Each structure stands twice: as structure tokens, then as C-alpha cells.
Amino acid sequence: MKLFKLIFILFTIVNLNVFAQKKATAKSSQMDQFVKSLMSKMTVEEKIGQLNLLTGGEATTGSAVSTDVEQKIAAGKVGGIFSLTTPEKIRKTQEAAMKSRLKIPMIFGQDVIHGYKTVFPIPLALAASWDLPMIENTARVAAQEASADGLNWTFSPMVDIARDARWGRISEGSGEDPFLGSAIAKVMVKGYQGDDLSKNNTIMACVKHFALYGAVEAGRDYNTVDMSKDRMYNDYFPPYKAAIDAGAGSVMASFNDINGIPATANKWLLTDVLRKQWGFTGFVVSDYTGVNELSAHGLGNLQQVSARALVAGTDMDMVGEGYLTTLKKSIAEGKVTMAQIDNACRLVLEAKYKLGLFADPFKYCSEERAKTEISTEANLKAARNAAAQTFVLLKNENNILPLKKTGTIAVIGPLGNTKPNMVGTWAVNANMDIVPTLVEGIEQVAGKDVKVTYALGSNLTADSVLQKNSTMFGRDIPRDNRPEQDVINDALKVASKADVIVAALGESSEMSGEASSRTDIDIPEVQKRLLAALLKTGKPVVLVLFTGRPLAIKEESETVPAILNVWFGGTEATTAIGDVLFGDVNPSGKLPVTFPQNVGQVPIYYAHKNTGRPLPAGGWFSKFKSNYLDVSNDPLYPFGFGLSYTTFNYGEVKLSNISLNPGKTITATVSLTNTGKVVGKEVVQMYIRDLVGSTTRPVKELKGFQKISLNPGETKEVSFKISEDDLKFYNADLKYVAEPGDFKVFIGTNSSDVKEADFKLLK
Numbered sequence: 001m002k003l004f005k006l007i008f009i010l011f012t013i014v015n016l017n018v019f020a021q022k023k024a025t026a027k028s029s030q031m032d033q034f035v036k037s038l039m040s041k042m043t044v045e046e047k048i049g050q051l052n053l054l055t056g057g058e059a060t061t062g063s064a065v066s067t068d069v070e071q072k073i074a075a076g077k078v079g080g081i082f083s084l085t086t087p088e089k090i091r092k093t094q095e096a097a098m099k100s101r102l103k104i105p106m107i108f109g110q111d112v113i114h115g116y117k118t119v120f121p122i123p124l125a126l127a128a129s130w131d132l133p134m135i136e137n138t139a140r141v142a143a144q145e146a147s148a149d150g151l152n153w154t155f156s157p158m159v160d161i162a163r164d165a166r167w168g169r170i171s172e173g174s175g176e177d178p179f180l181g182s183a184i185a186k187v188m189v190k191g192y193q194g195d196d197l198s199k200n201n202t203i204m205a206c207v208k209h210f211a212l213y214g215a216v217e218a219g220r221d222y223n224t225v226d227m228s229k230d231r232m233y234n235d236y237f238p239p240y241k242a243a244i245d246a247g248a249g250s251v252m253a254s255f256n257d258i259n260g261i262p263a264t265a266n267k268w269l270l271t272d273v274l275r276k277q278w279g280f281t282g283f284v285v286s287d288y289t290g291v292n293e294l295s296a297h298g299l300g301n302l303q304q305v306s307a308r309a310l311v312a313g314t315d316m317d318m319v320g321e322g323y324l325t326t327l328k329k330s331i332a333e334g335k336v337t338m339a340q341i342d343n344a345c346r347l348v349l350e351a352k353y354k355l356g357l358f359a360d361p362f363k364y365c366s367e368e369r370a371k372t373e374i375s376t377e378a379n380l381k382a383a384r385n386a387a388a389q390t391f392v393l394l395k396n397e398n399n400i401l402p403l404k405k406t407g408t409i410a411v412i413g414p415l416g417n418t419k420p421n422m423v424g425t426w427a428v429n430a431n432m433d434i435v436p437t438l439v440e441g442i443e444q445v446a447g448k449d450v451k452v453t454y455a456l457g458s459n460l461t462a463d464s465v466l467q468k469n470s471t472m473f474g475r476d477i478p479r480d481n482r483p484e485q486d487v488i489n490d491a492l493k494v495a496s497k498a499d500v501i502v503a504a505l506g507e508s509s510e511m512s513g514e515a516s517s518r519t520d521i522d523i524p525e526v527q528k529r530l531l532a533a534l535l536k537t538g539k540p541v542v543l544v545l546f547t548g549r550p551l552a553i554k555e556e557s558e559t560v561p562a563i564l565n566v567w568f569g570g571t572e573a574t575t576a577i578g579d580v581l582f583g584d585v586n587p588s589g590k591l592p593v594t595f596p597q598n599v600g601q602v603p604i605y606y607a608h609k610n611t612g613r614p615l616p617a618g619g620w621f622s623k624f625k626s627n628y629l630d631v632s633n634d635p636l637y638p639f640g641f642g643l644s645y646t647t648f649n650y651g652e653v654k655l656s657n658i659s660l661n662p663g664k665t666i667t668a669t670v671s672l673t674n675t676g677k678v679v680g681k682e683v684v685q686m687y688i689r690d691l692v693g694s695t696t697r698p699v700k701e702l703k704g705f706q707k708i709s710l711n712p713g714e715t716k717e718v719s720f721k722i723s724e725d726d727l728k729f730y731n732a733d734l735k736y737v738a739e740p741g742d743f744k745v746f747i748g749t750n751s752s753d754v755k756e757a758d759f760k761l762l763k
């Protein structure tokens with residue numbers, strides 16, 4: 001009877017799958033027919049028009065701004081618009097498209113990066129949560145709000161691996177690790193696109209910046225990338241591929257040069273890798289004036305670079321109008337074929353079809369939804385919960401934290417009384433007025449028995465020009481232009497009446513993000529001098545550190561008793577900071593990126609190769625070893641690091657079998673105990689090392705993680721299955737293989753503090 005039931009269930013599953021596949025095939029052949037028939041009516045100009053993306057002008061990142069937009073739309077010369085919001089404005093603009101000869105609807109995009117009006121923590125912070133369902137939900141909420149405001153396309157997720165803290169855009173991605181980055185890329189795409197792009201509350205994702213943008217030389221934005229294929233395929237490509245595998249509808253080509261050919265004109269990248277190797281079927285858009293910028297890269301005039309970009313596989317031209325103004329001439333001169341134009345045009349039209357825009361061009365234009373589905377209480381609550389999961393407790397000497405909800409707390413520092421700097425970079429839709437300052441956030445959580453006072457204490461940076469450049473886009477922080485010591489003295493007066501000092505220091509939100517690279521990744525000196533003065537008071541000091549990148553805080557890690565790294569937490573950043581400071585929420589974030597001792601160690605990442613002259617573990621300087629004279633090789637805080645208000649104890653790693661047969665799995669298990677006094681969450685991390693390879697392999701690679709909640713005294717067995725797939729890598733022939741031989745598995749609380757066991761992959 002049981003067997004019969006099982007067979008019946010299996011039969012049903014198989015049938016359902018076949019049915020779903022048939023449905024999908026029917027849908028795609030309907031789409032093919034529709035698009036084919038539409039294209040048979042289109043002129044060359046109209047086809048080229050579909051490849052033209054213009055900006056509605058609400059937020060721009062380049063020098064070019066689109067003009068005569070409505071006329072161009074009505075003439076069928078525009079395929080999409082970005083940075084225009086609200087159902088009213090989008091309806092009006094879509095109506096212009098409905099006046100064009102073939103009434104082809106436009107797509108409406110925007111940089112909805114970490115939330116829409118309800119802003120979630122910056123992507124680097126979200127990665128620090130290691131909480132995939134929560135991260136997926138942030139994308140879901142963002143899609144819900146953005147689509148309620150008329151949008152159907154987002155330039156997210158940004159999945160560039162970044163191992164250089166100087167690069168400002170490290171804040172926009174998931175950090176240094178391909179495994180964590182891939183897992184996040186996948187859930188972000190799922191969150192935006194849901195299971196059906198044609199629903200009016202899902203939006204199309206755009207994976208960016210393809211590719212390798214995070215590896216720009218010297219961390220300088222838009223700079224050159226020169227990289228081996230070993231590194232590309234094993235370390236930098238996986239998150240893009242994961243997003244493609246998850247069904248992302250579009251891809252954005254990156255600005256950077258790759259081994260001599262900029263991504264936007266790189267046929268190997270955009271056609272051979274993306275389409276032929278990975279099977280991508282969506283469309284590729286350039287970055288902002290990325291096509292035009294090929295001229296500055298040295299590839300020729302606008303006509304030449306436009307032809308080259310199209311032929312390489314860039315289907316849509318963002319803002320620069322190189323396609324619009326030159327492609328027709330290139331066809332006539334035989335530089336571009338009609339088939340190439342047709343192909344790009346088809347891909348853009350298919351995206352519109354999948355979004356359901358041909359069925360109803362105004363389906364995202366609901367004033368009612370805009371009123372009821374944006375910045376809802378539920379969304380703000382989700383933002384607060386999310387933010388609290390992203391903070392990383394770096395130090396907590398003598399359990400200074402959590403704070404008591406009594407007495408006087410002095411909040412001191414340039415980040416303590418600012419609203420706009422709490423949401424972080426790339427939050428173009430944020431309603432910054434509703435964001436509580438840190439003082440207000442702490443007050444809200446603390447209740448009536450706590451007095452919260454404030455003093456500026458120092459400017460953001462001593463140099464007023466640097467401060468101005470670091471507080472663009474309405475992120476001003478007022479300056480006090482009196483002598484520095486006077487400003488400090490005022491703060492010391494406020495501090496003297498307090499029981500605890502909360503030093504709100506670090507970066508402003510625009511000190512990271514696009515075109516915000518830094519060569520000095522310390523806390524600005526003027527703030528450090530303030531901190532030293534605060535520490536001298538002898539009062540307990542908690543450093544609440546705002547940052548969009550790993551900062552070099554060696555000195556602070558030695559002198560300050562408690563450090564909570566809060567990144568930029570979004571709309572509810574400060575209430576969440578209050579939740580964690582007072583222990584209503586126990587911090588559980590873990591660094592998704594290595595914190596260096598100083599900028600000279602950068603790029604620094606845990607999954608490095610061993611070299612032929614490795615330094616013995618725990619060592620410092622040793623002549624003729626791979627090390628520095630002046631600083632050890634160790635990071636200040638390793639990848640995966642983060643403390644809790646409770647403590648966890650890890651048992652030894654137990655393996656179900658020390659031999660792994662191909663096609664089978666083995667299980668690695670540790671027992672994890674909450675040895676402290678409060679409930680807490682721990683991110684248990686599993687790493688693997690391939691001890692002998694046909695190519696050199698990293699000393700450790702993340703291959704699994706689980707976020708586990710434990711009550712005080714509770715123990716749980718935490719298990720990870722290991723299969724041959726987990727051991728695969730791209731070899732010298734770029735074949736994805738697992739090589740039989742010896743491996744180590746490590747399980748622990750961060751990438752440095754692990755227990756290990758050995759196993760073999762059999763032939």
C-alpha cells in the first residue's frame with residue numbers, strides 16, 4: 001500500500017513537471033510569434049529605438065542628461081526610461097509611447113539597490129547578516145514598493161566580488177567571497193522577480209556590473225582590470241553566474257577594461273561566456289554612457305565604439321545615444337549587420353513581453369497601490385529587523401554592552417545627529433526626513449528612564465573640501481568651524497555628565513559608493529583625536545562605527561572597550577542600533593569581508609593561495625618568507641568574524657565517513673552549545689581545502705553556512721553534507737572538475753577560528 005502511494009506521488013510529481021514544462025514551452029512559442037510578428041512591422045529606426053535607454057532625469061551619475069525625451073518616445077526612438085517614478089509621471093511617459101506608430105511600451109527602471117522608499121541596510125551590511133530568507137525578503141519588499149510606484153526594472157543585484165577596501169563600491173556588493181556572494185545573488189533575483197515576472201508586483205532584475213568591476217586596480221573607481229582566467233572563473237564569476245542561473249532577466253556591462261578590452265565591447269565576455277557558456281537569454285544593457293566611454297578607453301569614435309559594443313553583445317545603450325545616432329550608418333557601411341540589430345531588438349522586446357507590458361502597458365501605474373503599498377508599517381518593521389541582523393559586534397570588553405535602560409547616555413560625534421547619512425549610499429528614493437537620528441533612535445528604544453544628550457565633538461573630516469565631497473546628494477553634516485579643541489571641549493562637557501559615551505564615528509554615507517574610493521581607510525584623523533579625548537575621561541565608551549567598507553581600526557581595536565560596526569542600516573538604522581545597544585536584539589552579524597590592520601595589506605582576503613614560502617601559522621616576520629617587515633599577515637578581523645552577547649562552544653568535527661565516493665555524500669557535524677546567559681544566533685561556517693590540485697588551490701574556501709538560534713545552555717548538532725560538487729573548481733583548461741585526493745574540512749565561528757577533519761575524495 002505504502003509503495004503504491006509512493007509510486008502515485010512520484011507519478012504526480014513527474015506529470016506536474018511535464019505539465020509545467022509544456023506550459024512554459026507554449027508560453028515561449030506564443031512570445032516568439034508575437035515578437036516575430038511585431039518585428040516584421042518595424043523599421044530599422046524603430047528597431048534601433050528599442051536599444052535606446054534614456055533617463056527621466058531624477059538621478060544621474062554621469063555628465064550626459066537626456067533631452068527632448070517625450071518627442072523621442074513618440075517617434076519610437078526610446079526603448080526604456082530610468083530614474084522616473086510615480087504612477088502619474090510614468091503613465092504620462094508611457095502615454096507618449098502609445099502615440100508612437102507601433103505603440104510599443106517602454107520599460108521603466110531605476111537603481112532600487114537596497115530597498116525603495118523603505119530603505120534596508122546597504123548590500124555589504126545585508127551580506128553581514130548571512131540570513132538568506134531575510135535578504136530575499138528585502139528584495140521582495142523593494143520590488144513590491146518599486147512596482148507600486150510604477151517601476152518594473154531594477155539595476156540590482158550588484159554582485160561584484162570586492163577584496164579591496166579602497167574601492168568605494170565595495171559597499172554595494174556582498175563582499176569578498178564567491179560562495180556567500182552567489183547565495184545572496186540568487187535570493188536577490190528571486191526576491192525581485194518572484195516566480196512570475198508578469199505579475200504587477202514583481203520587477204526584472206539586472207545583474208551588475210558584468211564583469212570583475214570589484215577588481216579595479218588600486219581600488220580606484222572605473223579603473224583597469226587585468227586578471228587571470230583562474231581567478232575570474234573561480235573567484236569573481238560565480239555570483240554573476242548564480243544570478244543568471246536564478247533567471248535574472250538582464251545584465252549590465254561594467255565600465256572597466258578587462259585584459260585589454262572594456263567589458264562593454266568585450267565579445268568574449270558578453271557572448272562567449274555569458275550566452276554560450278552560461279546560457280543567458282535576457283538582454284545586456286551598458287552602464288551609464290558606458291558605450292560612449294569606450295572612446296576614452298581608446299577604441300575609436302562614437303560610431304566605431306557603438307558598432308563594437310553592439311557586435312560584442314551590449315544590446316541596450318544607457319543614456320549615451322551612440323546606438324541611436326550611429327547604428328544606421330554602420331549598417332549601411334557593413335560594420336553592423338541587420339541580424340545583429342534584430343537580435344538585440346528581439347531580446348529587449350522579449351523582456352517587455354515577459355513583464356506583461358504588451359498586454360497592459362500601464363499595469364504598474366496604480367495610484368492606489370502607490371498610496372497603500374509603500375513605506376507601510378510592516379515594511380518599516382522588516383527594515384528594523386533586517387538592520388539589527390547586520391550589525392557586527394567587533395569587541396565587547398567586560399560586557400560593556402548591552403547598556404542598561406537607565407542613566408545618561410552621551411551620543412558624541414558627527415554621525416550622531418544626522419538623518420540622511422543613516423540610509424547609506426544608493427538610496428535614491430529614500431524619504432530621509434522620516435529617518436530618526438541616532439539620538440532619536442536611542443531615545444525611542446531607551447524609554448523614559450534614560451536621558452540622551454548630544455555633542456558634535458568633531459567635524460567629519462578636518463578638511464572642509466573633503467567633507468563637502470563626502471556628503472553629496474543631500475547628505476550634509478553641519479560643520480563647526482571653531483578651533484578643533486573648542487569643539488572637543490564642548491563634547492567633553494557633555495560627556496562629563498553622562499554614565500556612558502556612545503561615540504558615533506566613522507564614514508559619512510557618501511564616503512563609500514560610486515566614485516568614492518579612498519587611499520586612507522582609517523577613521524578620519526579629526527574624529528580619532530576626539531575619540532582619544534573621550535577615552536581619557538575614563539567613562540565607558542562604545543564606538544558605534546558607521547562605514548561602507550572595511551576600515552583600518554587597529555588603534556581603536558586596542559583602545560576602545562566596545563565596538564559595534566553598524567555599516568549604514570537604512571530607514572530604521574538607528575532604532576535597530578538602539579535594539580542592539582540595549583540588548584533587545586542580540587547581535588549576530590559576521591563580517592562578509594576581511595578587516596585589514598592597515599591599508600598596506602589590501603587586497604586581503606581569507607581564501608588566498610598559500611605561496612611557495614608561506615609564513616607558519618601565528619608567525620610574524622621571518623626572513624625569506626612571504627610576509628611584511630612591519631605588520632603580520634593576519635587581518636585585524638577575519639572574514640566571518642562577529643561576537644555576540646552570549647558565547648558559543650564548538651565541539652570537534654565528526655565525519656560520517658572519511659572517504660567520499662563520487663555521486664555520494666558524507667556529513668560533517670559539530671555540536672554547538674550556547675554557553676552564555678542569553679539566547680543568541682550563531683553563523684556556523686564550513687570551509688574546505690583541497691590539499692593537492694592540478695592548479696594551486698586556496699587555503700580555505702567557504703562551502704556552507706547555517707544561522708542557528710540557541711537558548712542559553714542549549715546544544716544543537718549542526719551538520720553539513722559534502723558532495724563531489726562542493727569540491728569542484730575550474731582547472732587550467734577551465735573545466736569544472738573535482739580532483740580525487742586529500743581534503744580538509746573546517747567548521748567554526750569565523751574563517752580563522754575553526755576545528756578541522758580530513759577526508760578523501762575517491763576516484
Ligand code: BGC
Pocket residue numbers: 059060061062111155208287288514
Ligand atoms: C552605475 C550603475 C547604475 C547606473 C544608473 C552608473 O553610474 O555604475 O551602477 O546602475 O549608473 O544609475
